Amino acid sequence: MQDINIKNKIEDLKQQIRHHDYQYYSLEEPKISDSEYDNLLKELQNLEKNNPEFITKDSPTQRVSGTVSSTFDKVEHLSPMLSLDNSYSTDDIIEWHERIKKNVDEDIEFIIEPKIDGLSASLVYVNGSFEIGSTRGDGKFGEDVTENIKTIKNIPLKLLSEENIPKFEVRGEVYINKKDFQMLNERLLEEETQKFANPRNAASGSLRQKNTKITAERKLSFFVHSFGQVEGIDFQKHSQFIEFCRNVGFAVQKDIKVCADINEVIKSILALQEIRDNIPYEVDGVVVKVNSYKLRKIIGYTNKSPKWAIAYKFPARQATTKVLSIKTQVGRTGVVTPLASLEPVNLSGVTISSATLHNFDEIERLNLNTGDDVLIERAGDVIPKIVKVVGKNSEGFFKVPLNCPDCNSKIIKETEEDVLYRCINPTCSAQFRRSLIHFVSRDAMNIDGFGEVVVDQLLKINKLTTFADIYSLTFDDLMLLDLFKEKKANNLMNAILKSKDNPLSKLIFALGIRHVGEKASLVLAGKFKNIDNLINATEEELLNINEIGPVLAKSIKNCFSNEKIIKTINQLKALNVNMTEPLQTNSFVPLENKTFVLTGELATMSRKEAENYILSLGGKTTSAVSKKTDYVVAGENPGSKFKKAEELGIKILNEQEFKELINEK
Ligand code: IVH
Numbered sequence: 001m002q003d004i005n006i007k008n009k010i011e012d013l014k015q016q017i018r019h020h021d022y023q024y025y026s027l028e029e030p031k032i033s034d035s036e037y038d039n040l041l042k043e044l045q046n047l048e049k050n051n052p053e054f055i056t057k058d059s060p061t062q063r064v065s066g067t068v069s070s071t072f073d074k075v076e077h078l079s080p081m082l083s084l085d086n087s088y089s090t091d092d093i094i095e096w097h098e099r100i101k102k103n104v105d106e107d108i109e110f111i112i113e114p115k116i117d118g119l120s121a122s123l124v125y126v127n128g129s130f131e132i133g134s135t136r137g138d139g140k141f142g143e144d145v146t147e148n149i150k151t152i153k154n155i156p157l158k159l160l161s162e163e164n165i166p167k168f169e170v171r172g173e174v175y176i177n178k179k180d181f182q183m184l185n186e187r188l189l190e191e192e193t194q195k196f197a198n199p200r201n202a203a204s205g206s207l208r209q210k211n212t213k214i215t216a217e218r219k220l221s222f223f224v225h226s227f228g229q230v231e232g233i234d235f236q237k238h239s240q241f242i243e244f245c246r247n248v249g250f251a252v253q254k255d256i257k258v259c260a261d262i263n264e265v266i267k268s269i270l271a272l273q274e275i276r277d278n279i280p281y282e283v284d285g286v287v288v289k290v291n292s293y294k295l296r297k298i299i300g301y302t303n304k305s306p307k308w309a310i311a312y313k314f315p316a317r318q319a320t321t322k323v324l325s326i327k328t329q330v331g332r333t334g335v336v337t338p339l340a341s342l343e344p345v346n347l348s349g350v351t352i353s354s355a356t357l358h359n360f361d362e363i364e365r366l367n368l369n370t371g372d373d374v375l376i377e378r379a380g381d382v383i384p385k386i387v388k389v390v391g392k393n394s395e396g397f398f399k400v401p402l403n404c405p406d407c408n409s410k411i412i413k414e415t416e417e418d419v420l421y422r423c424i425n426p427t428c429s430a431q432f433r434r435s436l437i438h439f440v441s442r443d444a445m446n447i448d449g450f451g452e453v454v455v456d457q458l459l460k461i462n463k464l465t466t467f468a469d470i471y472s473l474t475f476d477d478l479m480l481l482d483l484f485k486e487k488k489a490n491n492l493m494n495a496i497l498k499s500k501d502n503p504l505s506k507l508i509f510a511l512g513i514r515h516v517g518e519k520a521s522l523v524l525a526g527k528f529k530n531i532d533n534l535i536n537a538t539e540e541e542l543l544n545i546n547e548i549g550p551v552l553a554k555s556i557k558n559c560f561s562n563e564k565i566i567k568t569i570n571q572l573k574a575l576n577v578n579m580t581e582p583l584q585t586n587s588f589v590p591l592e593n594k595t596f597v598l599t600g601e602l603a604t605m606s607r608k609e610a611e612n613y614i615l616s617l618g619g620k621t622t623s624a625v626s627k628k629t630d631y632v633v634a635g636e637n638p639g640s641k642f643k644k645a646e647e648l649g650i651k652i653l654n655e656q657e658f659k660e661l662i663n664e665k
Contacts, residue, residue, distance in 0.1 A: 003051075006047060006051050006054065007054050009047060010044065010047050010048065010051070010054050010059075013040055013043055013044040013047070014044065014056075014059055014060060014158075016040055017037075017040050017041060017044060017060040018060060018156065018157075018158060018160060018249070019160070020032055020037055020040070021060060021153060021154075021156070021249075022156065022160060022249050024037075024153075025153040025154035025221075025251065026154045026156075026246075026249060026250060026251040027251075041060065041061070044059070044060065044061055045061050048061055052612055052613060052615075052617075053609055053612050053613075054612075055612050055615055056129075056612075057129065057130075057157070057615070058129040058130055058157040058158040059157070060157065062150065062157070062615070063150050063151050063153070063157070063216070064150075064151050064212055064213060064216045065147045065150065065212055065620060067147045067211075067212045067593065067620055068210055068211045068212070068592075068593050071210075071628075072135075072143035072144050072145060072208070073143070073144040073622075073626075074137075074141050074142075074143065074144070075132060075134040075137075075141065075142050075143065075144045076140065076141055077122060077134070077137075077139070077140060077141070077142060077228065078122075078124070078169055078228050078229040079228050079229060080139050080140055081120060081122060081136045081137075081139045081142070081171065081228070082139060082301070082304060082305050082306060083139070083304060083305050084287060084305050084306070084309055084310065084311040085305050085309075085310050085311065086285075086310075086311050086313050087310050087311065087312050087313070088312075088313055088315075090266050090269065090270070090312075092310075092312070093262070093265065093266060093269070093288060093310065093312055094262065094266070096288075096310045097262045097265075099307075100290070100299050100307060100308065103298055103299055103300075104295055104298060104299065106295075107260075107261065108261075108262075108290055108292075108295060109237075109258060109259070109260060109261075109290075109291040109292060110258070110259040110261075110262070110264075110265050110288055110289065110290060110291055111237075111238050111239055111242075111256065111257070111258050111259070111288075111289050111290075111291040112256070112257050112259060112265055112268055112269065112272070112286050112287065112288050112289070113225060113253055113255070113256045113286070113287045113289070114253055114255050114256075114272060114276075114279060114283040114285075114286060114287075115283060115284055115285040115286055115287045115311050115312075115313075116173040116175050116223055116225070116253070116281060116282075116283060117175065117198065117199050117200045117281075117282040117283060117284045118173040118174050118175030118176070118199065118200055118203040118204075118223075118281075119135060119136065119173065119174055119175075119200060119203050119204045119207065120135075120136040120171060120172065120173055120174075120225075121133060121134065121135055121136070121142075121145070121149065121171070121172065121173070121174050121207070121222070122134050122136070122142065122169055122170075122171050122228055123149060123155065123169065123170050123171075123172070123222075124167070124168075124169045124228075124229075125159055125165070125167070125168040125169070125170075126166070126167060127164070127165070127166060128158055128159040128161060128164075128165060128168075129157065129158050129159075130146075130149075130150065130155070130156070130157045130158070131146070132144065132146050133145050133146045133148070133149030133150070133155075134146075135204075135207070135208065143208065145207055145208065147212045147620070148207050148208070148209060148212050148215040149174075149207070149222075150212075151212055151215045151216035151220075152174065152220045152221065152222050153221075154221050154222055154250070154251040155222050155250070156248065156249030156250065158249075159248040159249055160247070160248050160249040161247075161248045163232070163233065164232060165230075165231070165232045165233050166231045166232045167229055167230060167231040167232070168227075168230050168231075168232075168233070169227055169228035169229045169230060170224050170226075170227050170228075170245060170250065171224070171225065171226045171227060171228055172222055172223050172224040172225045172226070172250075173222065173223050173225060174203050174204075174207050174220055174221070174222050175199060175200075175203050175220070175221055175222070175223065175281050175282070176199050176202050176203045176206065176218065176219060176220055176221070176281070177219065177221065177280050177281050178199065178280055178281060178282060179280070180218075180219040181196070181199045181202050181282070184196070184202055184206075184218065184219075185202070187441075187443060188517075189331070198282070199281070199282040200282075202218075203220060206218035206220055207220060211519060211522075213519075213522060214518070214519050217443075217518065221251065221281070222250070222251065223250075223251055223252060223253050224242065224245040224250045224251070224252055225287070227241060235293060236292065236293060236294070237291045237292055237293065238289055238290075238291050238292075238293070239256075239258050239291055242256060255272060255279065258291060265288055268286075269286045269288070269312050272286050273286075273314055276314060277350065283314075284313060284314060285311050285312050285313040285314050286311070286312045286314075287309060287310075287311050287312075288309065288310050288311075288312060289308065289309040290308040290309070295308070296308040316377055317347055317377065317378045318347075318375055318376065318377045318378075318387065319345050319346070319347045319352070319375075319376055320345075320373055320374065320375050320376070320390055320391075321342045321343045321344075321345035321352070321373070321374060321376060322342065322343040322371065322372070322373055322374070322393075323340050323341070323342060323368065323369070323370055323371060323372050323373075323374055324341045324342060324343055324370065325340075325341045325370050326338050326339070326340055326341070326357070326363065326368070326369075326370055326398055327339050327340075327341055327405075328401055328405045329405070329430075330404060330405060330406050330423055330428065330430040330431055330434070331431070331434055332431055332434035332435040332437075332438050332512055333422070333431070333512065333514050334404075334422040334423040334424060334425075334428060334431050335420045335421070335422055336401070336404060336405070336411050336420075336421045336422065336423055337357070337358070337359060337420075338357040338359070338360060338362075338363060339354055339355075339356065339357060340354060340355045340356075340357055340368070340374075340386060341353065341354050342354055342355055342374075342376070345376070347376070347378055347384065350378070352376065352378075352384055354383065355374075355376055355383065355384050355385055355386050356383050356384075356385060357386065359419045359420055359421075360398075360400045360419075360421060361419050363398050364397070364398075366386060366388060366389055367389060367392075367397070368386065368389055368398060369394035369395075369396065369397065369398045370394055370398070371393040371394040372389045372391060372392055372393055372394050373389070373390050373391030373393065374386045374387075374388070374389055374390060375387045375388050375389075375390050400421065404423035404425065404428060404430070405430075406423070406428055406429060406430030406431075407423065407425050407427070407428040407429060407430065409423055409424070409425035409428065410424075411423050411424075412424060426564070429459075433455060433456070433459060435467075435512050436455045436459075436464060436467070436470075437452055437455050438510065438512050439467050439470070439510045439511075439512065440455070440470065440499075440510075443506075443509065443518055444506060444509050444510035444512075445499040445502055445506055445507070445510045446499060446502065446506065447470070447492075447495045447496055447499045448491070448492075448495040449488070449491055449492045449495050450470075450492060450495065450496070453482075454481060454492070457480075457481050457482065458473070458477070458481070461477075461480060463477055466567075466568045466571065467510075467511075467568050467572065468568055468571035468572050468575060470496060471496065471500065471572065471575040471576075471577060472575065473493075473496065475489055475490070475493055478492055478493065499577075500575070500576055500577045500578060501578050502577075502578060503525060503578070503580075503581050503582055504525040504528075504529070504530065504531060504534075504578065504579060504580055504581040505518075505521045505522045505524070505525035505526070505581060506521070507531070507572075507577065507578070507579065508521040508524055508525055508531075508534070509521035511559070511565070511569075513555055513556055513559040514555045514558075514559070515551055515552050515555045516552060516555065516556065519547065520547060520548065520552055523545060523547045523548065524545075524548075524556075525581040526581060527545055528581075529580060529581050530579055530580045530581070531569060531573075531579040531580075532579070534556075534560075535560045535566070535569070537556075539553050539554065539557050542556055542557070590617045591614060591617040591619030591662075592619070593619075594614075594619040594620075594630040594631065595619065595620055595621070595622055595628055595629050595630050595631075596614050596619055596620070596621045596622075596629070596630065596631050596632070596633060597621065597622055597623065597624065597625050597629050597631075597632045597633070597641055597645070598610055598611065598621060598632075598633045598635075599632060599633070599634050599635070599638040599639050599641040599642055600634050600635035600636050600637050600638035600639065600642070601635045601636045601637060602633075602635040602636075602655050602658075603635070603636065603655060604655065604659075610633065610658070613662045614662075617662060624641075625641045625644040625645050625648065625650060626648075627648060629645070629648075629650050630650070630651065631650070631651050631652075631653050631658075631661075632645040632650050632651070632652045632653070633652075633653050633655070633658045634652050634653070634654060635655055
């Protein structure tokens, strides 16, 4: 194909994919099947791979850069990102209306929006292309999370607009859906990593990941709620702005409503309060805003917040009930955790019958025992927590059980400082059951159709005694399971077979090494490339890896010193389960994590071409030289960046050296 034809084809594919991303992620109305979409994406990836000079930053293939940074750069906001005044009753809203009315001599139209429990972010588009994404930070300076923002699928990398808009800074909320929040916490619990207390923390912790691959896995979403600097387009009303955003590719909330007067505002707030649990993301109130931008100007600002808007916060969802019993459960690494079984109670439309108690110290802190009346609260989490004891009906203290509820072996704290009790019986069947569930789960070996029910049934008929047994299962074994007919058994056989080709990182995660989560698994697989290198790695070698600290290094060494694990790995090997980390299928590896700054003119290529080479090989370019820069590429007449690089001792490449680097790699 001629260059011009390739370029046109790439542009055409990009536009098609953007359109389908918009339909799927922003409007939630997909128009093509997943496989049709995958084909478009694959075609684009292939064309870009063979023609890296045509890769642009806003291409749909550039969402996950794989950048790993140690800190985030600071970004100064184009205008301050303010916060909102809070109110806690409808009377507060009426008072607010009285206050703002004084300066306005016309009827005020309002717009109300659910207040999303996430974290605010600013997204700057230059000539329609996404350039910089940042967190709110202190309102004046935020953190540069551009690469992480790019992984959020319902954020357009290019505006779907024909108009020329030189600058468009939207502001909005990065959030996580309730369902995804719950799934994330379940997984973190399995990994024994700290759970997130609420969806806001989850969104913030996920967006501010140093490794963009982790952010990409976290299923974040974005809703537009305001704007900063905009050039080249004018809006009269907020409702117009929201509509515009919707048309150029953003997701906007479904429950936004224009209200003709304050009475309608009050009614609508209360109506939203009623349905808050039906909204798929966590909403902690309603934001009431004046719709007209002209009136907003008149009403003005305090130095912290606009006077033309106010947040109405929903009351906390609390209820009292009785503790029926305190049960214990065993996790896959033997941790025994308590769970309170409650007299069922209705909490804003949901029947609650159990509450989490993170550890036995929590029971002591609450001075809780069976029979007590407790105040419970739901704060984003589906499983509520016990806030305090409100009626002490029990006598004496809850006694930490001495034995594992499953295998009856003694449970212990491994060190004095530990808060967790563990069953240390390596053959505890509850632990093995949970390890199997983890092994086959989506983020581990991802064996579709291998759920808890299948695990339980196979355990019952003694078909699973090690992970390796999964790969010796036969079609006839599966036909023994409830509700399994030919098609279902075939599908599961295929899913098992397919999982043999998983990259090493998935297998490492699936093994369930204590403290080794998905991120550490990726890092280890990337570093050691095959399981034997990892097994043979010394503690020192492990500690030399940035992301691996002493606890992890010890845990890894400890795991591979266990003969049973080594035996299982050998069995898996013999059954042809892949034990290597493939070089990534795209060519993003060689310059991964490397930051380049270009200065001066290059003789044989344009700056854009050089940037594209770097990008296509997994590196990134920034405009300023700092300690974090890996290479400065200096052409003719380099500027002050050259000097800065010399001062900081950054490696400077001339054009020839740069070309050698990109060719050789
Ligand atoms: S409008 C001047 N609309 O709430 C700020 N904010 O407590 C204009 N938030 O920092 C923001 N949902 O991050 C607006 N529908 C919504 C919102 C919303 C959540 C956040 C926002 C803001 C915080 C203030």
